[in-house]
Amino acid sequence: MSLLHIMIFIPFLFAILVPFIHKMCNPRIHTGWFVLIVPLGIFLYLLKYIPLTASGKTALFELSWMPSLGINFTAYLDGLALIFALLITGIGALVILYSIYYLSKEKEALHNFYVYLLLFMGAMLGLVFSDNIFVLYVFWELTSISSFLLIAYWYHRKNSRYGAQKAMLITIAGGLAMLAGLILLSIMADTYSVREMMSIAQEIASHKLFLPAMILLLLGAFTKSAQFPFSIWLPDAMEAPTPISAYLHSATMVKAGIYLVARFTPVFGGSAEWFWLVTGAGILTLLYGSLNAVQQKDLKALLAYSTISQLGLIMSLLGLGSAALYYRTGNEASVYAFAVAAAIFHLINHSTFKGSLFMVIGIIDHEAGTRDLRRLGGLAALMPVSFTLAIIGSFAMAGLPPFNGFLSKEMFFTSVLTLIEQPVFGAKTLAVLIPIIAWAASVFTFIYCMILVFKTFTGKHHPEKLDKPVHEAPLGMLLPPMILAALVIGIFFFPNVIADYFLKPALAAVVPAQTGLDIKISAWHGWNKEVFMTIGVIACGSLLYRSLKKWSPVYQLYPKRFTLNHAYNLVLQGMEDLSLKITKRYMTGFVRDYLVYIFFTIILVLGGALWLLGGTSFNFSKNAPVNAFEVGMVIGMIMAVLTVLLAKLRLTAIIALGALGFLVSLLFVVFRAPDLALTQLVVETVTTVLFLLCFYHLPELRKEKSRISFKLTNLVISLGVGSVFTVLALSANNHRFSETISSFFEDSYTLAGAKNMVNAILVDFRGLDTMLEILVLCIAGLGVFTLIHMGDKGQETGSSLLEKIRSNDVILRTVTKAASIIIFTFAVYLFFGGHHNPGGGFVGGLSGAAGLILLYLAFDFETIRENIPVDFKKLAAAGVLIAVMTGAGSFLFQAPFMSQTFGHVELPVFGDTELATALIFDLGVALAVVGTAMTIILTISEDES
Known part of the structure; x- marks a missing residue:
């Protein structure tokens, strides 16, 4: 096992220990201090791979899991995986540090919180390092399950349960679609390795299953990364505590879909379908998120829609960049590959400024007791550090200098303008439309960033609207967003450090033919189109922000019955009503009815298959002769069964049933199966006590007037099941499609000692x-x-x-x-x-x-x-x-x-x-x-x- 595998498994192993640590540690010491060691240690370990990936090399470590099925846990580390792993662990460490001061050790179930968080961290690390597609899927679904637990952390709240359920239903459904796509992909490529699929991408592209596999895979990516129209789960997931929101919805879970698209771009990229599906979904999500963010009154809801918008921006850039695989080489390919570099750069930038903003909003909620913009205002003088951090994060998200978001936003404008200068896949009208949508969405991004800062921190302070006096947060809570804010500014002044050590290696992983592309990022490129677009964004955004009260009522004109959330609720309610009607039909409350359903299905399916497929053939020529002793035991077993059926007292039935079990064990002895006989004997002994205990609680036996139909149904069902299984066993003995495996087990001493x-x-x-x-x-x-x-808590037993x-x-x-x-x-x-x-x-x-x-x-x-x-x-x-x-x-x-x-x-x-x-x-x-x-x-x- 490699050290990289150990780094993946450490969060899972530590998650097992957290409850014991929480129970044993000093009550004055927060459990988070022990948990902090995990992401911090992994982050520091992963730093050693930066020179490796920067030099164009990769690392591959294989761990056997199910080699006979071709499923091994192959950990593959390249520039793309390393970026995600550093974000997962680095921001994870900051989030845990933040949670130490945010979550009270007296009021919160901290052991649950950190167990869920570590499970999610390990799942994300396993996801980004997996080369085997089915191992990747296992970790993918584990992120959905652990995120469900995290979102529902405050499970006593109805909205938390609702948000967790919505997130799980949508992402799990997308995950199942993705699984189907991965299966189709493995059929096309005849391999489970993503690396090997990349090497035969041209052969895969010509396969008839190419398009279905692509669509199914993208459904998984779009649901996980909250792309339109699957984005409705993200705002409701904000019911989770702020540390969870900062981790899941800025740096990790929502980026899993981005990672999937980036990882499979070398396989599907270069096709018009991939280009338009990814670009189209991204650009629509960008506009949808920015439009909805402006009308939010809750700060976390505003950040949720801003996250949707920013994820759409990154997704659209990945779609645009996939055209580089269509050209493969030349200036055209390099121009489009630049969009991939912009996507990765904005992914890094977004994690820094959005993580910082989530933490600042959490501080406001923690110190002021509310996130409602209508109750906030004038906090700048009371929370000067938080105000400064909010300005840095918001202005970076708005794409203003001197913050890193300005650089990646300019790269975004350059990329969308490429469609006009270098059309691809027959883009004519869309070549103009996409830059216009991008610009319009950027205007609304500017507006909601201004709302976040100025509506919260400037204006008049209203202490009477708040539940408690407002003051600045403690240093421990401010330190994590301060570190992220420092990165926001530092990246702006030293962007090419990121470009040389992270963007180029990641670009080589997404667009392999562009390994030699020179990426130089600077804040000023002269008076070009991008600059004028930015000036237009600032001018129009400022004007619309100043007149917000005049035009914002237009949002109220849109009928709520036409919203995606309303459609989701209707579908869910309809499914629940339908299932309730069906369930009431067969859930009678009688165990006998349920057994009838089960046994009748067995008779119908197995018996029908045997009859229709002609599987009923017997051959008794090789059977051993039946002696009188065996006949006697069978007769005894029949008599015991009849006694169970006809007994008037439960005690008699239990004794007869035990006798039947002991006769079966005796039959095992005759057939020289001592292990089975021993097990049967002990099982009968234990279950006899169990039956006695269970029957003690049952009501007295009653004699019913008419039980003819009851007994007739029992007779038909029992004879049917017995006949089907007897015929099945005899037929199976006569149908041997391969050599028996018993010879392999006979060598058990050599193989297993x-x-x-x-x-x-x-x-x-x-x-x-x-x-x-x-x-x-x-x-x-x-x-x-x-x-x-x-329901027995507090009752005397x-x-x-x-x-x-x-x-x-x-x-x-x-x-x-x-x-x-x-x-x-x-x-x-x-x-x-x-x-x-x-x-x-x-x-x-x-x-x-x-x-x-x-x-x-x-x-x-x-x-x-x-x-x-x-x-x-x-x-x-x-x-x-x-x-x-x-x-x-x-x-x-x-x-x-x-x-x-x-x-x-x-x-x-x-x-x-x-x-x-x-x-x-x-x-x-x-x-x-x-x-x-x-x-x-x-x-x-x-x-x-």
Whole structure:
């Protein structure tokens, strides 16, 4: 595993530790100080790659994940990935520093905040460094999930929940479309590597799936980066705390779509469809965002629409720059490649001035108690530092000197004018229209920047409209925006440092043929068209700002029923109403009805497929003869089933069901499957107790007058399911399309050091399956616990059911002491012996749970708790964590996930001893099984409802 991989995984690993750090650290010390180490350390580490990428080189590190499927975590670092990674970690560090002073350690759930933030940071780092498209997709969706958690951080607020839901629905839907596009792309290119796709871009362009793949991919990019018409989620996401808004919506999440377009420009760029889709969406988003920002009364809403507008600007530049791949070489290609450089430059600039502005708005909200422009005014004298920072950030966004936004805005004007001077893809009318839209949007950008500064900080102060006296923020809260504001000014005076070390390497990644393009950025180029456009922006913007009250009422004329938000709400409400109508049709409240749906579907799908596809063919010639002993067991099983069906008492039914299970385990013994027999025996023992506990809560059996239809339906369904699965099993035995894999597993001792083939399959060959199974088991246990204890907070709990049914007999207690020792010893034997003999972590854990259940039945709870002070929920969680960490530990040795190894060592007493990492994994399985089984049993026993 490379250090770059470790840098990606560190935020995830630290996220696991944050709750423990939060709980153990001194209450006077903010948890953020510990978390700050993570982004700061990664940022400092990544700085060492700047000379590498500046020299035109790249770095590639491969980590095996699923090599048999061609899916490995290949970390690819070039100029483009490095810029995004530095923004993610650098601004992440500043945001965490800001949050230390913004979020109260007494009032906020800081451990949740930093866990979500670190998850998001790790997901973004994994996204920008992934070369494998499906690994990239995994991180892509992880950003959507973690951003949902961040936006809904104040989940007690309705607007926070609404904003988080809207963001997740839109971005997840786009992500699914992107996944479909990536699948099509992998089919066209016959590779999962973005680098390899770039090398065969011409072959991909001629494929019939080229356009569908492009559209699907862009849907993912447009939804994530809030491009029109998918931009409606971003303003509602502003309900999150300001540190989250500053991080997600200025520097990271919304830039993921920008990154995706930039990364796949070498694959799709050069085509007219890509050019017009990306440029068109960007320029419309630029205008839409700037027009809507002007009418906002909430400062964060204003910044949200300004972010939409600025993202549209960057996206349109990437679209314009993709024309360089159409020309490939020559002056025309260089002219359009300049737009890509402008896009990347403005991306960097936007992260600095917008991050600073978000933090300033957060300071105003924190100190004044409101973000409403109608209640603010005259804050310049009370908050002089914040006022200065607001001027720097706002004027940079407006494109005024001496701030970095002026430079990238001039480059933007140069790029859109290129369409007039050098038309491409038949652009005639649009060659004039796009610069006009760009200029008009810039005018409105100037207006909302002036609103942000002057409506907030100048004019008359109204303390009576505020909830508390206003004063300047503490230095710790001011320091992060001050650092960003310093960068805003510093980049203006030294832009070519950015150009040489960042823009040129990133340009080479987006437009590979333009590696030698000389990028020189300066504040003055003479009296050219761009300068006159800027003067026009300032003049018209100033005039419109001064007359804002006269023309702003025009916004009220637009009917709200025609807005995108209204359309979204209507669609969502319609979907909910439709689903509610459908759900009411089949959700009757009776488990029997749900089982009928499930079993009928099985009969219809499987039975229909067998019949229509002609899959029902049998061959009994190779079957072993059936002896009288086996016939007797089958008859016994039939009798047990009939007893369950016809029993009038639940206790009789439970006993009959247990007898059926034990007969099945006996059948496993006859067929020489001791592992299955052991597991079945222990499972039957534990589930019998579980059934007893569950049936205790059910009402008395009632005799109904007419149950003919009920029994007839049961008969038809049961015969149908039984027949379908019998035919399916017999047919499957007769259809072998390939050689059996059993010969591979027979070599388990050589491959896994295990003489017990079954255990080797569970913990080595198919360890991932087992890990997911125990995860599902733990989720089921937590589900039982949550459902039963839902709404029980603050209520007195009575004695448990186990205590009620527990016998006080001295003989039982005496026998239990001896029996439990035997059971626990046997459980330990099964656990350690499972690698070579029947047993293993699963059956060992179940045996241990059976011993604990016996103790709980015989003794009172207080005695057990004093002698076994274990929280079984935490035990189950620890088991899953051990299993996952064992699987992830293989990464340290450049091996795929869940790889196991073994070896022989000489121990003083035991001599030659075999040690296998599978034993650690099996330990996790055992703990998870014990913890989950006991959680379910004890939770149900304590339910007195």
